[in-house]
Amino acid sequence: MSFGVALIGTGFIGPIHLEALRRAGQQVVGILGSSPARSQSAAEKYGIPRGYASLDELLYDPRVQAVHVTSPNRYHAEQTAAALRAGKHVLCEKPLAMTSQESADLVKLAAETGLHAGVCYNVRFYPLCHEARARVLAGEAGKLLHVTGSYVQDWLLHETDFNWRVLASEGGPLRAIADIGTHWLDLIQFIMAEEVTSVCADLQTVHPIRKRPRGMTSVETFQADRATPVHDEEVSIDTEDAGNILLQFASGAKGNLHVSQTTAGRKNCIRYELAGRSESLAWNSERPNELWIGQRDRASELLVRDPALLSPLARGIAAYPGGHNEGFSDSFKQLFRSFYGSLDKPATSAAQPYPTLAEGHREILLCEAILRSHASRGWVEV
Template sequence: MKKIKAAIIGAGFIGKAHLEAIRRLGYVEVVAIGQSSEKHAEEYAKSLHIPKAYGNYMDLLQDDEIEVVHNCTPNHLHYEINKQTLLHGKHLLSEKPLTLTSSEAKELYELALEKRLITGINFNYRQFPMVQQLKNMVNDSDLGEIRIIRGSYLQDWLLYDTDYNWRMEPQFGGETRALSDIGSHLFDLVQYVTDLRITEVLADLSIVHPIRYTSSKNGTSSETNDILKQVDIKTEDYCSVLVRFSNGARGVFTVSQVSAGKKNALEINLDGLTSSGTWKQEEPFKLQMGYRDKPSETILRDPALLKKKALPYLHYPSGHEEGWTDSLKNTMQHFYDAVFNNYETPADSVATLKDGYQAMLINDAIIRSVKSGTWEAVVSV
């Protein structure tokens, strides 16, 4: 079998996660790594057993052997690398956000349509088996009409005023931070599972630490003798958003990066006219179902119990739990299935550049709402 040849630009945490997930497929080979310098590229390539190293991504894109590019770089680099990848005729799987602005996202979305390449955004929470179960329960009207949608995404890695990261700097992370970093996952997941569109938002945000302190190494201060530098913070630590959906349903979402004890606490709650369903990323192997006239129940990840359309997302017997790394592997599987078979688009569980563009438009509406203090309409792609 001919192997698809891929390259990863950016070999930090998420780049390495992409690499591991790709290698589980068996029919895709990562042949090149791209980094910010030749030295770093060669170091990563050697440690990760990748044959080619590029210190300049434009040189990497000139490599005719490479068919697919994974953009795993910091946010501010996404637009130009994504654009050049498409212009060089290579399939693209990008980390979110697609770009830092909606105008750039629109340009990439239209360019991808023109080039007719396989593209995707890594909203990998769509790929969990129990998310697929919940989505299919909604499709089959098991919950009745969805009327209330609640969700949250809570973390604590920026709890202290001595916690600092490049994502806090608007020129690198964008005009919003918690919203674009984790809120985008929440908004995408809810719209995907319910097949409803967010149409209006009313938002409130807070910069819990208007001043933070970085060490002399421009990072989190962990040493008592660090020389601390004071930095003014312009992006939010917390945001809550009231939401209206295309079917008239209402919702509320909260994102925070300063909630102690919450590590990666993504949760969605769907309240239908028949029953309710809850999925938590930190307990991904189960759904909690609620009813008025009978006891609540827990549905576990068991191939013998789930809906048929959810089964392609399961790979192990019940009790052998599948988590975050498996969701990423599912992303790669469904993305590369389209590349290998020359499909026009991947399965709908792979978020498209259109979805990435829509996420930016939601972000824009939230920013407008914070400034105006009123409901703001979300432009639809």
């Protein structure tokens, strides 16, 4: 079934939502940017029927049945709440909110409205990540012992790399962990089917001072054009560039996560290796169509994504035959297919095929525990 969808946000992630929505069979009827001019420009550029002048104009549009929030972090809670109050289903980019009080209020509001509302943790929608979950749920991995992994990038390596995300006032007090680390944390809790219960974190700010381009408040996320003006405005940075986190899971399994946005040569690399008593599972987003299955008493295996060889759980989000690779943009498409395929069912069920606001709230609680742990230099309960 096709629904009328409006997008909020015209930056890096907004057009990715647009493309995936169209591939998922949904109709994008309008877009809202940071100004009426940007809204209209984006509408013309992407062939969208309407560029809205304001959030109210978007919410009063009768064609809009669902809203995708892809604006900067500080607007997420406010815009998600407004859409829910207007009777619209919502899919919000992470983080869901700036504080756990805001995210808790959103969970309550969504329950009161009876509308579907989710958070865009797309990484779990790579088919082989669903396959890893299926193997864990089926007991094939055995009792889970420990997990290690990382999410590393290099787009903020230089002191002249500047974006709104580096400022706590714009993106929140956690940056690298909240921006990309939460994707890994959501993914691994999804695969293990259990929650992180305590953390011990050590965070690192590589550049306490960054240099902003003269006359610019920000640079687009992952901007390809590096020819920028003179960087001569020094700005104090109050967020982390990297971090290391020890993890304790509900079952007693242990874990550790390394996050960095200052690792040269790594553009967008997510990795995990999960050890169970029977087998290990390892995956790397730079080779997303392969799942390594480690064995002790026989040869280890490399499972290459092929719907004919996958579990029913993973087969349901694998669109192409074996040998036809699926990647980053496909993970959004599959998330959106799962979300919009649920809109004709009750939203009250705790078990949904997409990341719910409750899961987004849990990630905010994790981030706040990580901050407290770093400040206290010790273990903190989530």
